[in-house]
Amino acid sequence: MSEAAQKKRRVFTGVDSSGAVPVEYRFSHARGGNRHLVVVLASRHAKSGYGWADGHLDALRSNILWVRDLVDGTNTYHLCRGMDFSLEQSVAGLVSNVMNALALSTDQVTVFGTSEGGSAALFFGLKYGFRNIVAGSPQFLIGSRVRESNPEAARMMMGEPTDHNVRLLDSVLPDLVGSGANPSANVYLFTSPRDDQYQRQVEPFIGHFRGRENFNFVYNESPLITDAGKVTRHNLPTLMGLLTLLVDGIAPRIGMLRNGHEDPKRDASAIDAFLRQTAQVRGDSFPKPVVRTPSPEERLPANAVRFTGTAVGAVRVSFWEDGAYRGAAPVAPDGTWVWEHTSPWAKGRHVIRLFAADANNYQSKRVEVAFVAGEHAYAATPEYEATPQPSMPAQQLALTVTAPAAHQQLTGPAVGFAGYAPGAVRVDFHEGGAALGACEVRPDGSWMWEPGWPWNDGDHYVEAIAVDAVGNVSPWAAVPFTKLGAYPVPAQGVYFNSAY
CATH class of the missing domain: 2.60.40.10 (Immunoglobulins)
Incomplete structure (x- = not known):
């Protein structure tokens, strides 16, 4: 099996109907016996209602539970329908059922989400006592948010988005945080002043976390962040590194972190000149290798693919596919080279990029050659050789x-x-x-x-x-x-x- 296939997680989908509201989920088992569960709570714009199901979490060694937030086609913050919070209890029941099935405690759980999912991560993490909470760009005034920007969700969650119902939903998260619930939780809050909701939805509530044992505030002021959606993407390496540590039982204390010291308008002429002068690829003075075989789009037996060509001034030719190194061939004194892969090619079309390199490891520009690998070519082996009988039909x-x-x-x-x-x-x-x-x-x-x-x-x-x-x-x-x-x-x- 290829390395990429080994890294891809097997995912199960299901419905937990043990609560008042059926809750859809996706689940992937831990690798190597890891004893941790990451619960991913989706946001409004999550594809198919599942957040972070695009492969970003594949490298985590933990169990992963994705909870779908799509009730009758709209978003609910995983909280309520018509002000009936049995939906929240059903989501909590799903997490509890999975924890019990894995024999895990709340100390072995991380709840994670961004935007609406960040609000839900804070709510469920604090209310139900989960050890780790990672929330990106959450909204605290949930009722106001859905009434102003998502009318369908407002009707789903409140029935009638009256002022009373809006105030009630607006109070759910601030009151929970302010009450000091789950004081020992490791809370990591990612935000940016460039989030258009920051001044109203986040900044007024930061003080509610005062006095917590391990509240960590990542405040990103990068000029490259131009809207709320880019807050998470800009912090993606930090988020993934943090989740990896939490899965391994390490809860780093960050405290208050201000980052985003980018200067997009800096003068880069000096470094650009240096890079040109020291460039490894010498396209102007080093000719590209010439490929004689295979010809473009040639169909070949998967176990009989042979590359030949010339590379003037080079000592070797290097072969790559999809960014992965496939092999190299030495260049003879007359400039010719021959290369065959060590094992048969997978059936289908292949695009190989190759370049020549000299003794100082300076390289030519890249050349592409495409071929199609088909059925294997077979010949009798010494072990099974027999006298041919041409007159007999195959x-x-x-x-x-x-x-x-x-x-x-x-x-x-x-x-x-x-x-x-x-x-x-x-x-x-x-x-x-x-x-x-x-x-x-x-x-x-x-x-x-x-x-x-x-x-x-x-x-x-x-x-x-x-x-x-x-x-x-x-x-x-x-x-x-x-x-x-x-x-x-x-x-x-x-x-x-x-x-x-």
């Missing part, structure tokens, strides 16, 4: 895989393969273009392959092909399956459904 091989079943979910750790391939002498196995192994076919046409290693958790797409004694091959057979981890049994009322 044998039509058929490969059947009986185990595992397509899309079967397996607990492992070992996963065995079995099936039939009458007339073949072996079956080869590949995943992602890389050879995994092979097994012999018995005289009755049956075969069985035991890889001999534990499979990584997650989805796998193995391809198998049968080969006879003279090199004839069967069509490729796909073997998709899922290797499950040791998942805990969910609490009653929480339904885990596999979805991606």
